[in-house]
Amino acid sequence: MSRAVGWALLAALAVGPPLALAAGQPFYVDILTRLVCLAAAATSLNLILGHGGMISFGHAAYIGIGAYAVGIPAYYEIYDGWLHILLAVAFSALFALATGAIALRTRGVYFIMITMAFAQMVFFAVVSIEEYGGDDGLVIDIRSEFPLVDLEDSLTLYYACFAVLLGTLYLVHRLVRSRFGMVIEGARGNERRMAALGFAFYRHRLAAYTLAGALCGLSGAMLGNFTNFISPEMMDWTRSGELIFMVVLGGTGALFGPLMGAAAFLLLEELLSGWTIYWQLPFGLLLILVVLFARGGLAGLLEGRRG
Amino acid sequence: MADEPLLRVEDLQKSFGGVAAVDGVSMEVRRGEVHAVIGPNGAGKTTLISLLAGELRPDRGRVLFDGRDIARRPAHARARLGFARSFQITSVVPGMRVVDNAMLAVLARDGRSFRFWRPARNDPALIRPAMAALERVGLAEVAEERAGAVSHGEHRQLEIAMTLAAEPELLLLDEPMAGMSAEESRRMTGILEGLKGEKTMLLVEHDMDVVFALADRISVLVGGRIAASGAPDAVRADEAVRRAYLGDEAA
Numbered sequence: 001m002s003r004a005v006g007w008a009l010l011a012a013l014a015v016g017p018p019l020a021l022a023a024g025q026p027f028y029v030d031i032l033t034r035l036v037c038l039a040a041a042a043t044s045l046n047l048i049l050g051h052g053g054m055i056s057f058g059h060a061a062y063i064g065i066g067a068y069a070v071g072i073p074a075y076y077e078i079y080d081g082w083l084h085i086l087l088a089v090a091f092s093a094l095f096a097l098a099t100g101a102i103a104l105r106t107r108g109v110y111f112i113m114i115t116m117a118f119a120q121m122v123f124f125a126v127v128s129i130e131e132y133g134g135d136d137g138l139v140i141d142i143r144s145e146f147p148l149v150d151l152e153d154s155l156t157l158y159y160a161c162f163a164v165l166l167g168t169l170y171l172v173h174r175l176v177r178s179r180f181g182m183v184i185e186g187a188r189g190n191e192r193r194m195a196a197l198g199f200a201f202y203r204h205r206l207a208a209y210t211l212a213g214a215l216c217g218l219s220g221a222m223l224g225n226f227t228n229f230i231s232p233e234m235m236d237w238t239r240s241g242e243l244i245f246m247v248v249l250g251g252t253g254a255l256f257g258p259l260m261g262a263a264a265f266l267l268l269e270e271l272l273s274g275w276t277i278y279w280q281l282p283f284g285l286l287l288i289l290v291v292l293f294a295r296g297g298l299a300g301l302l303e304g305r306r307g
Numbered sequence: 308m309a310d311e312p313l314l315r316v317e318d319l320q321k322s323f324g325g326v327a328a329v330d331g332v333s334m335e336v337r338r339g340e341v342h343a344v345i346g347p348n349g350a351g352k353t354t355l356i357s358l359l360a361g362e363l364r365p366d367r368g369r370v371l372f373d374g375r376d377i378a379r380r381p382a383h384a385r386a387r388l389g390f391a392r393s394f395q396i397t398s399v400v401p402g403m404r405v406v407d408n409a410m411l412a413v414l415a416r417d418g419r420s421f422r423f424w425r426p427a428r429n430d431p432a433l434i435r436p437a438m439a440a441l442e443r444v445g446l447a448e449v450a451e452e453r454a455g456a457v458s459h460g461e462h463r464q465l466e467i468a469m470t471l472a473a474e475p476e477l478l479l480l481d482e483p484m485a486g487m488s489a490e491e492s493r494r495m496t497g498i499l500e501g502l503k504g505e506k507t508m509l510l511v512e513h514d515m516d517v518v519f520a521l522a523d524r525i526s527v528l529v530g531g532r533i534a535a536s537g538a539p540d541a542v543r544a545d546e547a548v549r550r551a552y553l554g555d556e557a558a
Contacts, residue, residue, distance in 0.1 A: 179414055179422040179430070182403075186411045189400035196360060196394070197415035197473060198386030204420065 002299040006256025017158045033158045035266050037223040040165040042246040042258035043172055044215035050252035051176045052208050053188030057112045058119025059243045062092045062213045064235025066220020071138045071230040081144030092217025093210050100209035116237055126232045137231025144225055161222045168215050173255055184208050251299030260298045313338045313507050319368035328354040330531035336509050343510045343518045346528035352511045356481050360392045361385040389476030393466040395485050401455030408454050409437035412472035440472035444498050460491035478508040
C-alpha cells in the first residue's frame with residue numbers, strides 16, 4: 001500500500017509541473033522543485049538513519065556544501081555544471097568520510113551531538129568568510145550550465161531535480177537490498193551479534209555515511225541552483241532537524257517514506273504558516289503524535305502498522 | 308600438528324575492580340571433542356567465554372587457537388578465524404527474518420560484504436547454506452518469520468543455526484539451554500548430539516543432565532580456577548568437585 005502511494009506520488013510529480021504551467025500557476029512548479037530536492041536529501045538521510053540506525057543531526061551540512069559547490073565557482077564566473085556536481089559530490093563525500101570516521105566511534109546521543117557539532121562547524125566557517133557573503137549569503141546569477149540542458153528554464157530545472165530524486169531513490173533501493181545493506185541493517189539491529197559473527201561493520205557504516213553525504217551534496221547542488229541564492233542558513237542545525245522530521249514523519253526505513261514525509265512537511269508548512277506565524281507549534285505537536293502513535297510514520301500507517 | 312589442541316588456554320586472568328573473576332585458568336579443547344565447562348554461579352564461566360570470544364581482554368595469559376595467540380584480537384577477527392559464539396541471552400537481529408539472520412552468519416563467513424548492487428536476499432550462495440543450517444536445527448518452517456516474533460525455544464535454535472551457518476572450527480555455546488522448557492531442552496540436546504564428532508564444541512551449561520549426556524571431557528570452574536578436568540566419570544568421582552560443586556546440589 002505504501003509502495004502504491006509512493007508510485008502514485010512519483011507519477012503526480014512526473015506530470016504535475018507542465019499541468020501547473022498550463023493552468024497558469026508557475027508558483028506550483030517552484031514548490032514542487034523544492035519538494036523533490038528536499039525529498040532526495042531526506043531519502044539520502046534515510047539510508048543512514050532509517051536503514052543504518054545512524055541518527056545524523058548534521059545532514060543539512062551536505063545541502064550547504066552542495067549549494068556552495070555551485071555558488072562559489074559561480075562567484076568566479078565558472079558555470080560548468082559537471083564541475084559543480086563533481087565538487088558537490090566530492091566535497092560532501094570527503095566531509096562525510098572525515099567526520100564520520102570520528103563520529104561513528106560514538107553511539108546514541110553522542111553520535112547525534114557530534115554530527116550536529118561538525119555541521120555547525122561548517123555553518124560557522126561559511127558565516128565567517130566575508131568574501132562569499134558571510135551570513136548574508138551569495139546570489140547565483142547564472143545557474144549551472146550543461147550541454148543541451150538549460151536550467152534557466154524552470155521546467156527543465158524541475159525535471160533535472162526530479163531525475164536526481166529518482167536516481168537517489170533507485171540507488172538507495174539497490175543499496176539496502178544488497179549484501180552491504182544487510183550488514184548495516186544487521187548492525188542497527190544487534191551490534192554485539194554482528195561483531196560475534198565476524199563483521200567489522202564500522203567500515204560498512206562509514207561507507208554508508210559517506211554515500212549518504214555524497215548523495216545529499218548532489219541534492220544540495222540542485223537546491224542551490226533552484227533558489228539562486230545560497231546562505232549559511234541552508235545548513236543551519238534546524239534544517240538538519242527538518243530533514244529528520246521528514247524521514248520520521250514519512251516512515252524510517254521505507255523507500256518512499258522520506259518522499260511522503262517531505263511532501264507532508266511542505267504541505268503542512270504551507271497550510272499552517274498561512275494560519276498562524278507560530279506554525280512550528282502545531283508542527284511539533286504533530287511530530288510528538290507520530291512518534292507516540294505511528295512509529296512507522298505515514299508509510300507505516302499505509303501498511304496498517306503502528307509499530 | 309594433529310596432537311596440538313584446537314584451543315589452548317594458558318594462565319588466563321581477568322579482574323574486575325580487584326576481584327579476579329577468572330584467576331589463572333589453563334585448559335585445552337581438543338579437536339572434535341565436546342568440552343563442557345561447569346561450575347557454580349559466580350565461578351567465572353561467562354567471563355571465561357567472553358575472554359575466549361574476544362569481548363573482553365585478559366589482564367594476563369594466552370589464548371592459543373591452532374597454535375596462534377589470539378588473546379588480544381577483537382571479537383570479529385576471532386569469528387573470521389573460525390570461532391562461533393552463541394549467547395546465553397538470546398542475541399539475534401529481531402527486526403530481520405529468521406532466514407536473514409542465518410544469511411548474515413553465512414555472509415560473515417563468506418566475507419564479501421562490500422557488494423552494493425546485487426540483491427542479497429535471493430542470492431543462492433547465501434540462501435542455501437542458511438536454509439541448510441535452519442533445517443539442521445528444525446527451523447525451516449519459520450524461516451520467513453521475523454526473528455523477533457518466534458518463541459524463546461526457537462530463538463535458542465536460531466542461535467545455534469547462526470553459529471552453524473558460519474561453518475566454524477569451534478562452537479562456543481554459552482548456556483544453550485538457558486530458560487528452556489524440558490521439551491525444548493530435550494530437542495536442543497538432540498540437535499547438539501547430532502553435531503557431536505563433527506564440530507569441536509566448548510559448552511558452558513548449568514543443566515547437569517545435558518552436560519553428562521554430551522561432554523567428552525569436563526572442566527570444573529570454581530572461584531575462577533579450574534578445580535578439575537577430565538572425563539565425565541572421573542570428574543563426577545572427583546572428591547574436590549563433589550565438595551565444591553556437585554555436593555552443593557546433592558545437599
